[in-house]
Amino acid sequence: MTRRGERTQQLASRAVQIGFLLGLLVLWYLATNFWGVNRLLLPNPVSVWHQFVDVVASGNYLPDLRVTATEFAVAFVLATASGTVVGYMVSRSRYFTRVFEPLLAGIFSVPIILFLPLYVLFFGLGPASKIALGTTISFFPVTLATIAGFGNVDRTLVTAARSMGASDYQLFRYVLLPAAMPVIMGGLRIGFTIALLSILGSETIASLAGLGHHIVELAEDMDMARMFAYIVFVVLMVALLNFAVSYLEARGRRHR
Amino acid sequence: MTVLRAASAGPHANGANTRPLRKFLLRHPGVARLGVVVVLLIIWEICARWFMDPLFVAPPSRVFTSLGAVWATEGVPAALRITLFELAIAFAIAVAVGLPVGLAIGLQPFARRSLMPIVLLVYGLPQITILPLFILFFGIGPPSKIAFGVTHGIFPIVITVVAGVQNLKPILLTSARSMGASRWQMLRYVIFPHMIPSFFAGMRLGMSGVLLGVLLAELYVSTAGIGYFTQMFTQNFDPTKLFGLIAMLAAMAIVLNEIVRRAENHFSRWR
Numbered sequence: 001m002t003r004r005g006e007r008t009q010q011l012a013s014r015a016v017q018i019g020f021l022l023g024l025l026v027l028w029y030l031a032t033n034f035w036g037v038n039r040l041l042l043p044n045p046v047s048v049w050h051q052f053v054d055v056v057a058s059g060n061y062l063p064d065l066r067v068t069a070t071e072f073a074v075a076f077v078l079a080t081a082s083g084t085v086v087g088y089m090v091s092r093s094r095y096f097t098r099v100f101e102p103l104l105a106g107i108f109s110v111p112i113i114l115f116l117p118l119y120v121l122f123f124g125l126g127p128a129s130k131i132a133l134g135t136t137i138s139f140f141p142v143t144l145a146t147i148a149g150f151g152n153v154d155r156t157l158v159t160a161a162r163s164m165g166a167s168d169y170q171l172f173r174y175v176l177l178p179a180a181m182p183v184i185m186g187g188l189r190i191g192f193t194i195a196l197l198s199i200l201g202s203e204t205i206a207s208l209a210g211l212g213h214h215i216v217e218l219a220e221d222m223d224m225a226r227m228f229a230y231i232v233f234v235v236l237m238v239a240l241l242n243f244a245v246s247y248l249e250a251r252g253r254r255h256r
Numbered sequence: 257m258t259v260l261r262a263a264s265a266g267p268h269a270n271g272a273n274t275r276p277l278r279k280f281l282l283r284h285p286g287v288a289r290l291g292v293v294v295v296l297l298i299i300w301e302i303c304a305r306w307f308m309d310p311l312f313v314a315p316p317s318r319v320f321t322s323l324g325a326v327w328a329t330e331g332v333p334a335a336l337r338i339t340l341f342e343l344a345i346a347f348a349i350a351v352a353v354g355l356p357v358g359l360a361i362g363l364q365p366f367a368r369r370s371l372m373p374i375v376l377l378v379y380g381l382p383q384i385t386i387l388p389l390f391i392l393f394f395g396i397g398p399p400s401k402i403a404f405g406v407t408h409g410i411f412p413i414v415i416t417v418v419a420g421v422q423n424l425k426p427i428l429l430t431s432a433r434s435m436g437a438s439r440w441q442m443l444r445y446v447i448f449p450h451m452i453p454s455f456f457a458g459m460r461l462g463m464s465g466v467l468l469g470v471l472l473a474e475l476y477v478s479t480a481g482i483g484y485f486t487q488m489f490t491q492n493f494d495p496t497k498l499f500g501l502i503a504m505l506a507a508m509a510i511v512l513n514e515i516v517r518r519a520e521n522h523f524s525r526w527r
Contacts, residue, residue, distance in 0.1 A: 013370035020374060041392060098285035099292065109513045110506050111467045116475055117486040117498060121312055193380075201384040205475050212385065219388030227388070234385045242380055 043225040051229035061233060067210040068199065071127045075134030076195050080188060083139045087146025087184075097151055101144070108140035116202055125208050134199045138191030145187020149180030185249055192245060196238065211237075314496040319503060326500040335482045336504065339474060342398050342481070343512070346405030347466045354410045354462065355455070358417025363447075372418060379411035383469075387476055401473040401481070408469030412461035420454025421447070456520030463516050467509055 025045060032044045055061055090096045116133060123129035153176055161175045203212025211234050218227035281288045297316050304315035314322075326332055361367045361375070387404060394400035424447065432446045474483035482505060489498035 009366070009369070013366065016370035017374055020371075095282065095285060099288045103289055103292065106510075109464065110509050111464065111471055113468060113471055113475070114502055114505050114509070117490045118495075118502065121490055121495065121498070197382055197384060200382050201472055204384055204387055205472070215385055216388055219392070231385050231389075235381050238382050239377075239380070 047225040048228040051226045071130045078135040079138040083142030087143040091147045091150035134195040137198045138195035141190040149183030153179040319499040322496045342401045346402045350409035354413030358414040362418035362421030404473040405466040405469035409462040409466035413458040416458030420451045
């Protein structure tokens with residue numbers, strides 16, 4: 001395809017995307033303003049927008065945002081630290097890998113959200129249960145990716161480095177780590193996403209504070225416009241976070 | 257503990273003093289794996305029996321013997337049946353919608369380029385934040401659980417189907433067309449057989465998505481499903497029954513995952 005054809009195609013697909021989103025907005029507006037959809041089910045986009053501006057300007061999202069962000073940060077750091085260490089230790093021996101890897105993969109395939117009532121029983125309704133659940137859930141993808149990353153390093157690279165007299169530290173720093181990094185990054189990415197999801201989820205189901213909790217509270221008050229505004233807010237925050245992570249990932253990849 | 261010590265010796269332990277047990281374990285990692293699970297269960301049993309509050313933790317032996325009592329609790333079999341029913345319907349809808357949508361998006365380069373970013377964008381959003389909306393729209397009965405399961409399961413299916421179509425070698429399509437294959441024949445003999453691995457990978461991801469969605473909605477609010485009973489057992493400080501119920505659900509999830517995985521292995525054998 002010529003370069004020009006490609007450009008027009010790209011423009012056309014952008015147009016379709018924007019048109020799709022605009023169409024949804026227009027449908028939403030028409031449905032609430034003219035087709036008599038109940039305001040309690042679907043609030044008017046204009047009032048949602050006003051509420052959204054109010055939420056952002058008044059800053060009363062800050063306490064909830066702080067709770068959720070702290071829970072998430074602690075859980076992700078814990079999962080990353082424990083996951084990479086355990087994964088590295090397991091990956092050191094082929095025998096350990098064969099013993100533990102299927103076990104971890106098996107547990108990972110069980111929806112761990114099932115154990116949420118147990119976590120609430122053990123750790124209470126506060127942030128501790130969210131942190132514990134988020135850590136558990138994101139521990140598995142990080143560990144599995146670390147095992148896969150270190151386990152599949154090309155043997156010839158290791159042998160070559162050894163025969164050139166690399167020390168254990170040098171071997172780890174200059175051969176094993178760079179070779180395993182892309183796979184580990186993939187695992188961290190998955191862990192990041194599902195830690196965030198499970199923390200928002202457990203806040204929605206049983207909690208005292210946090211963004212998920214606030215949304216449920218608004219839903220129970222039937223304050224639909226404000227609830228939509230909060231949903232938009234959370235979605236925007238998550239999209240921003242995802243964008244930042246993708247950017248960092250791309251940069252990390254380039255530096256290798 | 258022997259198991260752990262034998263395992264920690266690693267693969268380089270075939271010295272002169274290798275004992276038969278160690279040798280056996282080295283040759284059968286599966287047995288060692290089972291040993292690890294047994295050791296963990298024993299640790300749990302000891303902790304729960306002597307060191308922890310019986311209001312919060314139940315030892316595995318008691319959980320196991322309580323399975324019958326959980327099953328006999330008024331309403332539990334019905335609740336499990338409802339959850340299984342919700343899972344089945346949600347999975348069926350997710351596959352029935354996700355597969356054609358994925359094919360339609362994947363087979364058209366223009367549709368792929370314009371619609372895939374939207375699909376990926378929506379998939380990346382935390383759907384849990386709109387769970388209260390699902391309850392509002394569909395009520396607190398099974399429909400809201402099914403709907404939430406569908407929206408969780410459909411995106412992985414669409415995305416893997418699109419990726420599968422994208423990985424088709426163009427030469428296969430061109431040669432089939434030049435040999436005069438009709439549209440249906442192309443689908444039947446070229447596209448479907450080559451899609452099977454990614455299709456089943458999508459089914460597996462879709463199944464775990466559906467499980468997540470349905471269970472989240474169940475835990476959030478429910479009148480008769482398992483969410484209701486986990487709440488009840490937690491509030492009554494009856495950890496034995498709670499553990500038992502969760503064990504049953506986990507077994508159900510494992511069986512469902514295993515069925516899809518087996519199907520995947522079975523159908524991709526021709527390669």
